[in-house]
Amino acid sequence: MILNITPFKAPLGAKVSGLDLSLTLDEQSFSDLYAAWLEHSVLVIPDQSLTEPALVEFSQRLGQLELPPASETRARGDGGASLPEIWTISNVKVDGVAIGGLGNSEADWHTDMSYLETPPIASVLYAREIPEVGANTSFADMYTALDSMPADLRQRLSDILVQHDSAYTSVGTLRDGATKVGDASEAVGAIHPAVRTHPETNRQALYMGRRLNASIQNMSMEQSEGLLDEIWSFCTQPQFVYEHVWQVGDLVIWDNRCTIHRRDAFDSEQRRIMWRTQVNAR
Numbered sequence: 001m002i003l004n005i006t007p008f009k010a011p012l013g014a015k016v017s018g019l020d021l022s023l024t025l026d027e028q029s030f031s032d033l034y035a036a037w038l039e040h041s042v043l044v045i046p047d048q049s050l051t052e053p054a055l056v057e058f059s060q061r062l063g064q065l066e067l068p069p070a071s072e073t074r075a076r077g078d079g080g081a082s083l084p085e086i087w088t089i090s091n092v093k094v095d096g097v098a099i100g101g102l103g104n105s106e107a108d109w110h111t112d113m114s115y116l117e118t119p120p121i122a123s124v125l126y127a128r129e130i131p132e133v134g135a136n137t138s139f140a141d142m143y144t145a146l147d148s149m150p151a152d153l154r155q156r157l158s159d160i161l162v163q164h165d166s167a168y169t170s171v172g173t174l175r176d177g178a179t180k181v182g183d184a185s186e187a188v189g190a191i192h193p194a195v196r197t198h199p200e201t202n203r204q205a206l207y208m209g210r211r212l213n214a215s216i217q218n219m220s221m222e223q224s225e226g227l228l229d230e231i232w233s234f235c236t237q238p239q240f241v242y243e244h245v246w247q248v249g250d251l252v253i254w255d256n257r258c259t260i261h262r263r264d265a266f267d268s269e270q271r272r273i274m275w276r277t278q279v280n281a282r
Contacts, residue, residue: 001029005036010242012141012259013042021045021251022054030061037122038201041259042139044244045251050126052083052275055251059085059124059277062253066113066120066278069176079128079273089125089274091266104272107170107263109140109236112256112278114209115166115189121257122279127250129273134266138243142206142258145235146195157194157231164189165213170262172212184215184224191217194231198257199281205258206235235260 004017014036019025025033037043050058059065068087080088080099088100113119125137146154166189167178174180181187194216196207208214211232216224244252254261266272 001026003029003032003036005040007040008242010141011144011240012040012139013044013242013244014040016043016045019045019048021048021058022050024057025061034062037253037255041141041143042242042244042252042254045253046247046249048126048249048251050251050275052081052086055124055126055275055277056083056085059279062122062124063279063282066280068278079271081275085277087276087278089276090272091268092129092271092273100273102169102171102263103173104135104266104268104270105171106265108172108210108212109232109260109262110170110210111207111260114192114207114256115164117190118280119190119256120278121255121281123254123256124277124279125252125254126275127246127248128275129271130246130248131266131270131272134264134270135272136243136245136264137252137261138241138263139254139259139261140236140240141242142208142235142260143203145237145240146204146206148240149234153230153234156227160194160219160227161191161217162194162208162228163187163191163215163217164209166190168212170210181213183221184213185221187213187215196257198255201258203258206231207257208232208235208260210260 005014007014065085078094089102090100091104092099112123165187167181
């Protein structure tokens with residue numbers, strides 16, 4: 001099978017046409033798809049009709065799957081996934097209980113689960129139901145942002161380590177079992193270099209996680225806040241961003257090692273049901 005790959009008019013992202021992921025891809029086609037993902041960082045594969053087992057089977061070819069915490073699987077039914085490998089992202093409620101996480105609020109720029117010592121390398125998100133307006137997902141290219149950074153700013157962050165906060169989600173809600181954090185000095189989570197070399201492409205990329213309650217090691221809080229604000233203001237500029245407008249059946253794969261993403265808010269009366277898998281290294 002020859003893949004039809006169309007890069008977007010953006011610094012990252014490409015559309016892959018003509019694939020049916022409900023069928024098992026042959027080894028060469030999967031290898032080509034994986035190479036395209038490494039090249040473009042974000043792949044959009046439209047017009048899919050996937051069962052839960054099919055989504056899990058495809059995702060497992062990318063790597064071992066991260067299982068959702070109990071807080072992400074607290075209710076089932078009405079479109080919520082039943083397999084333990086799938087996270088349901090939804091604002092839909094059954095008997096007053098959400099079938100998934102993250103609701104309908106805006107999700108700030110972030111990299112998935114960067115508060116872990118070994119975060120997932122990839123996320124796979126499949127659109128089951130979408131609202132009429134809103135809930136677009138934007139992706140920013142951390143390769144290009146770093147390459148485009150003024151020399152003085154890049155020099156200042158070349159050796160810094162960033163503390164990542166594990167307490168709050170990308171929509172600002174406290175995770176189940178987490179302790180409230182008053183400010184960044186109280187944050188608990190992994191520490192990662194601000195600039196990392198991608199292990200498969202050998203390209204350097206920013207790795208900032210998320211802004212909320214982040215801090216730079218061995219800096220005063222004032223210095224840390226100032227430098228983080230400067231970095232985030234630079235790397236989220238429009239020239240580094242691709243905005244995805246979802247359609248039912250879209251499957252999007254992104255590389256958490258070299259991208260960040262955010263989600264627009266949407267009307268709470270509109271239904272949105274997405275299935276997500278989180279992929280660890282092979």
